[in-house]
Amino acid sequence: MQTQPTQAAPMPRHSELVDERLVRWYLISAAGYLMVAMLAGLLMGLQLIRHNPFGGIELLSPGRWRMVHTNGVAYGWLASAFLGMLHWVVPRLTLRPVLSRQLSYFIFFAWQVVVLGTVVGILMGEAQGLEWGETPVWIDPLALAGLALVAINFGAPIRHMHGPMYVTLWYFTAALIWTFLTYAMGNFLPQYFVSGTSAGAVGGLFIHDLVGLFVTPLGWGMMYYFVPIMLKKPIWSHGLSLVGFWGLAFFYPLTGIHHFLYTPIPMFLQYGAVLSTIAVEMVVTTVIVNFFATIRGSTRALAENIPIRWFYTGMVFYFLTCLQCAFQTTLTFQALIHFSDWVVGHAHMVMYGVFSQWLIGVTIYLLPRIWRTDWYSRRLLEWQYWTSLVGIAVMSADLIILGVFQGLMWASLAPWSDTINFSIPWWALRVVSGLLLLVSHSIFMLHIVLTWMKAVAERKAAGSAAPTEAQPA
Amino acid sequence: MLENKSGVFFIGGIFFFGLAFVSQAVVPILMYRDQPEKTAEQLVNPNVRYQLEDLAKRFPEPFKAAFGEIPPNATPEKADGTREAWLNQTAADALRIGRKAYTGEACWHCHSQFVRPVSNEDRRWGPVAKAEEYQNELQRPVLFGTRRVGPDLSREGGRRSNDWHAVHLFQPNSLIAGSPMPAYPWYFDGDPSKPNKKGLSLILYLQWLGSWLESYPYYEDYKPSPLKDPVANVTTSIDSTAGAAK
Numbered sequence: 001m002q003t004q005p006t007q008a009a010p011m012p013r014h015s016e017l018v019d020e021r022l023v024r025w026y027l028i029s030a031a032g033y034l035m036v037a038m039l040a041g042l043l044m045g046l047q048l049i050r051h052n053p054f055g056g057i058e059l060l061s062p063g064r065w066r067m068v069h070t071n072g073v074a075y076g077w078l079a080s081a082f083l084g085m086l087h088w089v090v091p092r093l094t095l096r097p098v099l100s101r102q103l104s105y106f107i108f109f110a111w112q113v114v115v116l117g118t119v120v121g122i123l124m125g126e127a128q129g130l131e132w133g134e135t136p137v138w139i140d141p142l143a144l145a146g147l148a149l150v151a152i153n154f155g156a157p158i159r160h161m162h163g164p165m166y167v168t169l170w171y172f173t174a175a176l177i178w179t180f181l182t183y184a185m186g187n188f189l190p191q192y193f194v195s196g197t198s199a200g201a202v203g204g205l206f207i208h209d210l211v212g213l214f215v216t217p218l219g220w221g222m223m224y225y226f227v228p229i230m231l232k233k234p235i236w237s238h239g240l241s242l243v244g245f246w247g248l249a250f251f252y253p254l255t256g257i258h259h260f261l262y263t264p265i266p267m268f269l270q271y272g273a274v275l276s277t278i279a280v281e282m283v284v285t286t287v288i289v290n291f292f293a294t295i296r297g298s299t300r301a302l303a304e305n306i307p308i309r310w311f312y313t314g315m316v317f318y319f320l321t322c323l324q325c326a327f328q329t330t331l332t333f334q335a336l337i338h339f340s341d342w343v344v345g346h347a348h349m350v351m352y353g354v355f356s357q358w359l360i361g362v363t364i365y366l367l368p369r370i371w372r373t374d375w376y377s378r379r380l381l382e383w384q385y386w387t388s389l390v391g392i393a394v395m396s397a398d399l400i401i402l403g404v405f406q407g408l409m410w411a412s413l414a415p416w417s418d419t420i421n422f423s424i425p426w427w428a429l430r431v432v433s434g435l436l437l438l439v440s441h442s443i444f445m446l447h448i449v450l451t452w453m454k455a456v457a458e459r460k461a462a463g464s465a466a467p468t469e470a471q472p473a
Numbered sequence: 474m475l476e477n478k479s480g481v482f483f484i485g486g487i488f489f490f491g492l493a494f495v496s497q498a499v500v501p502i503l504m505y506r507d508q509p510e511k512t513a514e515q516l517v518n519p520n521v522r523y524q525l526e527d528l529a530k531r532f533p534e535p536f537k538a539a540f541g542e543i544p545p546n547a548t549p550e551k552a553d554g555t556r557e558a559w560l561n562q563t564a565a566d567a568l569r570i571g572r573k574a575y576t577g578e579a580c581w582h583c584h585s586q587f588v589r590p591v592s593n594e595d596r597r598w599g600p601v602a603k604a605e606e607y608q609n610e611l612q613r614p615v616l617f618g619t620r621r622v623g624p625d626l627s628r629e630g631g632r633r634s635n636d637w638h639a640v641h642l643f644q645p646n647s648l649i650a651g652s653p654m655p656a657y658p659w660y661f662d663g664d665p666s667k668p669n670k671k672g673l674s675l676i677l678y679l680q681w682l683g684s685w686l687e688s689y690p691y692y693e694d695y696k697p698s699p700l701k702d703p704v705a706n707v708t709t710s711i712d713s714t715a716g717a718a719k
């Protein structure tokens with residue numbers, strides 16, 4: 001830890017700061033949720049190519065499982081993994097534990113209730129008509145209370161900070177309040193207060209803020225923390241970090257309406273959202289430059305250090321999605337690709353290619369440190385990485401190219417069934433690429449079990465000496 | 474200020490979020506303030522009523538089981554309004570149930586509900602979407618949708634018969650060869666001729682979509698519904714009458 005100079009008071013020990021058991025629980029439950037979400041996506045993928053083996057069964061309806069897929073990724077996988085990561089990073093950066101250990105455990109169990117309640121509710125047909133917020137309306141207040149507790153729990157150590165904070169904490173501080181506000185706005189306003197076109201504007205804002213103000217700042221804050229630690233050198237330019245954070249904070253929230261271009265939402269608001277989106281991409285470029293300048297001179301780490309490789313792969317995808325975004329947000333592109341699989345490809349590239357790969361990298365970094373051992377097999381880690389990379393690259397490319405063709409066929413007024421028949425082979429390739437991702441994650445789950453068994457065996461062999469200290473850099 | 478906790482929290486966390494909220498959400502809300510939200514009762518137009526009575530005719534037993542007996546007029550010659558009121562309220566309630574099924578099954582994740590002014594969409598689907606079409610209870614939250622695997626449905630009402638919808642929901646590829654749409658047999662009691670309450674409501678909801686348009690519907694031999702606009706007649710709730718009928 002080099003984030004703060006040693007002061008008069010002794011540095012608190014890692015074991016006083018971090019509740020490793022909680023980190024482990026979060027990371028492993030998150031991986032389990034990702035598995036469920038992937039299987040849900042597979043079911044929808046099979047339905048599209050008309051090979052759903054469970055047709056006509058209400059609780060296995062592909063439409064319902066499609067919502068389990070997106071919500072499982074957002075609230076099961078991403079949120080849980082981020083919470084585990086926060087329990088590691090925030091106390092170590094602030095040198096203070098979270099507000100309360102009991103509260104941390106309460107939040108953990110409450111969050112499982114939220115996620116499982118969401119899944120059960122959606123499968124019962126109780127979904128809310130809000131994209132990415134299909135959590136049934138009776139779960140929403142509980143989820144919001146949970147987010148408030150999360151903000152309080154992690155806010156406490158941050159509240160005691162004085163003077164300038166490290167970049168990571170800017171992102172986390174903002175993300176804690178943004179996530180709460182976004183969730184409150186998106187789930188309650190269009191449900192109870194406004195309808196129609198204005199609700200569409202709020203809905204667009206919600207979809208985008210969920211990505212931009214919950215997932216993105218937590219993800220980048222994580223990168224600013226782990227990359228310098230693993231490369232053992234500081235971030236290349238502090239000034240660019242400032243540009244990146246404040247540019248994101250200002251422009252990102254202004255882009256929501258770009259999800260609903262050419263709707264009855266007033267045109268001047270649509271133009272504003274398009275311009276802000278393009279501005280965001282300029283900001284993103286500065287962040288990407290900063291990180292690639294950081295790794296300059298240490299590129300061997302990409303081959304040797306598996307988490308670093310996941311991180312930088314994610315950053316390449318991040319740059320690609322954002323570059324894509326700057327084009328697809330324009331009205332010219334929207335006319336062609338809106339409603340098509342282009343958007344689905346884009347979403348997978350962001351949510352899997354970037355943030356899921358980053359969180360997988362963090363899990364690979366943290367779990368062996370918590371278990372005081374190494375991964376069971378380097379070869380399995382390589383297989384996991386390459387199947388994942390090929391899977392997401394093929395899936396994104398397949399869907400994005402298909403989207404262009406779909407848009408052209410629609411505009412040409414080809415019969416609707418022709419557009420479906422044209423899409424089927426592309427959807428089949430998508431299922432194959434999805435299976436690759438599933439293989440990658442299955443390898444990971446298996447590997448986690450093997451490594452856990454190895455850790456238990458090693459601890460037994462070491463006798464009764466329980467591991468207490470031994471801290472990684 | 475740019476690097477300490479209060480700057481990040483208040484300027485980035487609260488102020489910038491608030492700025493975006495005002496410009497992206499409050500502005501459109503204020504702009505559409507003059508278009509008050511319609512209730513489901515206010516959405517029952519003659520076309521919807523026609524479809525409801527058509528459902529009652531085509532599926533008499535399932536309809537009775539779902540909504541109860543249609544009350545007769547006081548005398549064959551004279552209408553005292555009970556029958557009208559019952560039908561209107563039944564239609565409004567069915568629209569609500571239908572919308573719940575529609576969102577619960579994620580229909581709207583594959584079927585959008587807005588027609589854009591580009592990409593020849595008005596030639597394929599019908600008139601371009603207007604803001605006032607969405608200012609109602611059944612669009613809370615709004616179901617614009619972001620993906621179009623199947624056709625847009627915002628101008629679907631009246632294009633196909635209730636029979637067609639029943640068979641199609643029961644087994645889509647029996648009508649559209651190669652359709653990737655899932656089957657929804659749980660909206661029927663084992664047979665497309667026996668839709669249950671949710672099934673009937675879902676069909677009515679589909680028939681409502683676009684029923685408010687002057688250009689409704691898009692087949693040539695359509696004759697306007699002879700019913701007068703029944704909105705003013707809605708008085709009682711269906712629950713009391715349906716309970717009494719059982």
